[in-house]
Amino acid sequence: MxxxxxxxxxxxxxxxxxxxxxxxxxxxxxxxxxxxxxxxxxxxxxxxxxxxxxxxxxxxxxxxxxxxxxxxxxxxxxxxxxxxxxxxxxxxxxxxxxxxxxxxxxxxxxxxxxxxxxxxxxxxxxxxxxxxxxxxxxxxxxxxxxxxxxxxxxxxxxxxxxxxxxxxxxxxxxxxxxxxxxxxxxxxxxxxxxxxxxxxxxxNNLNLPNPSMMDVAVPSNLQLGIDFNRQKVNNGVEPEKFNEIKNDAQSILIDLREQNEIDKDGMIKNSTVVRFPEINEYLQQNKNTLKDKRILFYCAHGHRSTLAVQLSKSYQFTNCFHLIGGLKNWKKEGLDL
Ligand SMILES: [Fe+2]
Structure with a gap:
């Protein structure tokens, strides 16, 4: 063997x-x-x-x-x-x-x-x-x-x-x-x-610091180089298409970034802010309201959003998409903030 x-x-x-x-x-x-x-x-x-x-x-x-x-x-x-x-x-x-x-x-x-x-x-x-x-x-x-x-x-x-x-x-x-x-x-x-x-x-008493990561793992992979093509996995959507589907009544738009990133770079209109470390809790608590929605995630570069789509599957949400390349890519296409 x-x-x-x-x-x-x-x-x-x-x-x-x-x-x-x-x-x-x-x-x-x-x-x-x-x-x-x-x-x-x-x-x-x-x-x-x-x-x-x-x-x-x-x-x-x-x-x-x-x-x-x-x-x-x-x-x-x-x-x-x-x-x-x-x-x-x-x-x-x-x-x-x-x-x-x-x-x-x-x-x-x-x-x-x-x-x-x-x-x-x-x-x-x-x-x-x-x-x-x-x-x-x-x-x-x-x-x-x-x-x-x-x-x-x-x-x-x-x-x-x-x-x-x-x-x-x-x-x-x-x-x-x-x-x-x-x-x-x-x-x-x-x-x-x-x-x-x-x-x-x-x-129940481990008091782990960051519920979005494994036992003691640090999200160091979030800082790695981003290859936009690879983000097509986990239902990645290009900016133009993302812009189209975000306006459907069925869609809910979730911004996964931190407040300081939002202050600096702005955000897409009608976004709900759920910081990435809180995404598990959010999905758990909003199971019923999100059930019939199409969930659209975005972040700065597309890495957190790729992971968020993957995590959503744990909560049986399958109608989830994310913005390839994040806001950086969105801005490059000259789309509205
Ligand atoms: Fe695990």
């Missing part, structure tokens, strides 16, 4: 490349958009054909590379069946098997961090996404997360796997790369509890 663990520094995300052998089918788990070219180069160098790409859940801290990989390699996009329908080609149910040439993965539904989180078991190893991290567990305070579900997924599913099973998570912020079930049983501080209630108590 060929197995590679790749790391995205900006978001501390692990991406996994798996194949049975040279010249054969490959699979990628949790790709990061900014690294798609790197994956494609590696596939070529290793003489592999990418056939499937999986996201363990809807990520809040980086833009998924699955759409870009699908467009560039014609691979099949896969997620668990709790994900909104339009996102992926293949949805797998709990305990269903995902096959590629010479390899099989078993899907395990592990909600808690988010409602659509799945883990994937492959022989001696399990890819846990953010359901179970090394010496930690994924936060449960946004994206329809739930601490009791997290407890059940961990204690009644993942920890029931053989003790020597290797754990490969979606993130690590301390330099760890792999663990085992027995190690986490013994040393994961959040798992040293005697009841579900005790675990829920811990999870």
């Amino acid at each position: 060929l197995f590679r663990q790749l790391f995205d520094k900006a978001s501390s995300t692990f991406t996994y490349l798996i194949a049975s052998a040279k010249g054969r089918e490959a699979l990628i788990i949790d790709p990061v958009l900014e690294n798609v070219e790197q994956y494609i180069k590696l596939l070529k160098e290793l003489d592999l054909k990418l056939v499937k790409v999986i996201d363990t859940h809807i990520h809040a801290d980086h833009i998924s590379g699955i759409a870009e990989l699908r467009d560039k390699t014609n691979c099949v996009t896969v997620m668990g069946d709790k994900t909104p329908a339009d996102v992926v080609a293949m949805q797998v149910a709990d305990e269903e098997t995902i096959k590629i040439d010479g390899l099989e993965l078993q899907a395990i539904y592990t909600p808690g961090h988010t409602i659509e989180s799945f883990s994937f078991l492959m022989n001696d190893r399990v890819f846990t996404g953010d359901a179970l991290l090394i010496r930690g567990t994924g936060r449960t305070d946004f994206q329809n997360g739930n601490a009791r579900d997290s407890y059940n997924s961990i204690f009644n599913k993942l920890l029931k796997l053989p003790d020597e099973t290797l754990i490969y998570p979606a993130h690590d912020y301390k330099g760890e790369m792999v663990s085992t079930i027995i190690e986490e049983k013994k040393f994961n501080p959040r798992l040293q509890v005697s009841s579900a209630d005790q675990y829920i108590e811990i999870m």
